[in-house]
Amino acid sequence: MTDAVRILMCAPHHYEVDYVINPWMEGNIHRSSRERAQAEWEQLHQVLETYATIEQIEPQQGWPDMVFTANAGLILGDNVVLSRFFHAERQGEEPYFQQWFESQGYKVHVLPKSLPFEGAGDALLDRSGRWLWAGYGFRSELDSHPYLAKWLDVEVLSLRLVDRRFYHLDTCFCPLTDGYLLYYPGAFDTYSNRLIELRVPPEKRIAIDEVDAVNFACNSVNIDRIVVMNKASDSLKQMLTDRGFTPLETPLGEFLKAGGAAKCLTLRVNEPHQESPQTSTVQNRTIQIEGHLLDSGLVNQVLDTIVAGGGSFQVANFQLGAQRLDTSVAQVKVSAPDSTVMADIMGQLIDLGATTISEDTIAANLVAVTQAGVAPDDFYATTIYPTEVSIDGEWLKVQGQRMDGAIAVANTPSGKIVRCKLLRDLQLGESVVVGSEGIRTKRNTTTIKKAATEEFSFMGAGVSSERRVELVVEQIAWDLRRIRDRGGKVVVVAGPVVIHTGGSEHLNRLIRDGYVHALLGGNAIAVHDIEQSLMGTSLGVDMQRGTSVHGGHRHHLKAINTIRRCGSIANAVEQGILTSGVMYECVKHQVPFSLAGSIRDDGPLPDTKMDLIEAQADYARLIEGSDLILMLSSMLHSIGVGNMTPAGVKMVCVDINPAVVTKLSDRGSIESIGVVTDVGLFLSLLIQQLNKLTGQYDRV
Template structure:
């Protein structure tokens, strides 16, 4: 028949499953029937011959997958971008396809040798010719997409593939006539699905389920209103019929064994140019630099994994390996993302790992001015726990008051530029807030191998485990607390009421009395139950010595609240002789500052409890300043809140019987933080015993 539509096919003269380069090939090596393959290929060939012109490229020995001509290249008008196959098993096809395109008069574009792109298997034109859908993630690299936009003068929309079964875009995605789309959403990441939904109206999106997807229903050939595929369920056929399409099924099971079907076996070589299309690629690339012990710390692997898992791709431009044991390594990595939005997210995460742009790249950060009090510009940079520096007037300026989840405000003073963290609620009209991620770096401590592996009393590496010997962990914490006290440092304790319930109150009180604690943070509850134990001998109505309920004990906490309220404050109760022991007593007697942050569930509350949440946060932050160690004792909400306020470099220990609590704190990423899964009363008892041992050793050493 006469038709303006032409396809390129290759007879399966040498087809077989000779190797494994996708999940469909596993278990199918040399299990394909050549006769059935020829029969099924002929079925597809004749269906297309009745509706279009079919050209043939000669099959070649040694390249059994040449039958899948969709991967020969990408055609638009008289231009073709030749494929660069990812796997060496298919790279032998390239010269044969190139020869065919040249002989047919196409202008052939060739990508850089090490930049994979697998043709119309991973690049599909919207059937109205408005844009090009381009896949990446398994066989084609994102960095190839700008070349497609430039050479073919068309807008490219990048889609990230997530399911290894659908390793090419055409295995799970099929644009149809009149702007319809047949596709399998679980094959894509959330960004790609959102992009699809923005470009294709809901009424034109035909979604297939997994049953149809694994039969390669999306690997279909569309000729006008006819859709040719391997197999479809009745439900899918009805959806297509409702949209005005005729479905033709033709068995292609022999080719499914190699991971292909109707679309894979064809390449449309008559793709008309639409006059009003434009070369656009939303893809963005940046060069970032990493320094440190990149290999043995795993930093380079974490960075590259983060890029790929976040929807980007990378190219390592330079890698300089440290020559000596103490030498650091450096790497320059080109990061590519499908959009500015994804790039900003990736770079923010890489900055957390210590990545920075090359010095010559950025001379100044970008800022926008606050126009509403307490409201930052939309694209403001969100701070982390790590010490941060920003680029101002081609110089790095250290950010003051570092903390998590703030904005960075830059101001000019006679002494030079100043940058500092501010919470959103503290932003004022006129503040210059940093937006985007350019010109920002975090300062990560580079540890030597000796520090990581051989320092006897180095603070434990970050992590959480309920299997570590608690005694060993406590020994290291005790040693650290002794050092901090003797050097005039600062230990802050965040404690929950479980400390009192488990019998740890007397041990915490002793730590305060002996100078190991310089500030106490908690809620109304720990103070109430500490005072209840001191005055009534109970905690939550349980006799702390006998471990039995006391008649009427459930009222005890309210009685002690009333007593303290009558005194006017905890300090007044101590002064009047009402409160004579306990954690809060020791704080008052030893002038240790404390903050009790209130909540909606508090009884009373005590007169010392700060019920203004913002003021309580401010007072917490003030007492955290200058801390060398924060000891978090069985208080999930207060511990997490304190963790978010604390910059990197402050050692943190979270003790809780619930592994989820210590994991939450460990997830901050600080290398100075550890979690101890154990009973907090037992922990405090062991801690006091270990401090006693250290004191005894010190006294013996003094005598000697």
């Protein structure tokens, strides 16, 4: 059996580390010893020729990595797929290897020039010959795998590498005789590890730790029951021995400096061909994205999303806008190892505004609701962006757009109605869109153009630092003035910190002057505001002196009791009991408000809605049609409002805690901004700026 094994090697006559194309080369430039490398190579050669026939290819001046023959190509039977090297430093090796393969009578298959694939370094045959493991992520592209399946007539299983130290599959993965597998799980993503576990039974998986992995224990040559490797720990050698293998160590430290060991230095040239289904599960889609792709960073987001999701991409076309305000268009071919991964990636790309390019309009997948308030599995989760769904060859706009909902389709006498609904609101008789087919979202490029021309813009959904607060306040003041003057709508979401920091007098002014058209908050802001109005304290602290008042811890309960005696906040105002404060101004100027309760509320006030679903519905009603939402130090209420607000509404989140404003800016809307500062200071600056706009410079 062993006499039939033939291995191709290349002497290290020109071997040297004189460039960096992998992490192992970093710090080793010109630090390798050709003399030691020659000695190590000869020792490996001597060990292998005991079990196999060694053939050699002539080394070539100027190509030091030619010694790593595993990367020359992939051989199965009489066919060989020639490598397409990723780095220019190795591309010159290709014609020499091609000439050698042709001289040996192999049928040589050549991949497209722009499609990297690095041979048996990234493709390893299961030792029973049933399928081919193929790696991608660093040196080989996923799109090369269907070619391997076709040309070699073999089933291809795609594995994604995620640790740049293990840039080739054979650095962390070694199929062994009788279906055993020696591998390092940390080199692969979750999907790939799951695929390995599905194909290789537990008793045949030999998972190694990082110590053995960095010594390239997986970069071994397996011939029958012999495993030739650079180095292995005692525990690993014992594991191999227990399974009937004989590990043989042969030091290859000089080659580790270039990122290779025993397997890298060899290419088995007579891999037996066994019949297997010619399949590859690789999926392809072509998407199009349009907008200010460079300014907004959208193109980077799209490409990063594809790679992070386990896919690969090729930019098929990129038309950059000729002028500053022109939009750009990019077409990207997306590849994924199977349909499940593709669906996950496409779902995220659709959220970014990508559309699928197809000759035929792909219809959305609809599944009937079988239990009220419960969506089918794999339902599409909505975003803040306007969405359309393809049904019966027509794109229908989704009504009631909001984040974290499902798309429900109902048949009515006037036709199909497509609406974004919370899971709890789904009803029998409706269908829900599942998967990501037949869905497209739209980003508002008009808003982007406008932002690009304004000196103070909300570009990038960023979090402002303290030194920019004045600039942001100036922009907000202009927006408030314009919205009020044209009859628009501003909603304020406020927390009790507004009262504690002395911001209530400024919020009162905004309400009186017609800048606020709805107020949202919890029980606490109303209680603390009323406590201040009735007793001059907030949580028992004198707001004028900043000192605790004797018995002040009871003040908020007294405030609640007073309003409960009146029956409502409005009744307290009408009865002359409540004569100032934020809630007073709302009642006097007919500004609607909604107070959502929580489990920690004292009382609560009679106006507070303790039914969460009722409160959410009331919030949604009040923010409908808003042009700007000003969020003032209320984390939970701000996040809740953000989730139910569609794109196109400007949102300003002010909080001293950066985590809160970051949470809101992560929605991705370019109309949103977070301001990290004291909310009382912010409101004071806002009133000062509004005074300037109206010609009033007197201090508030």
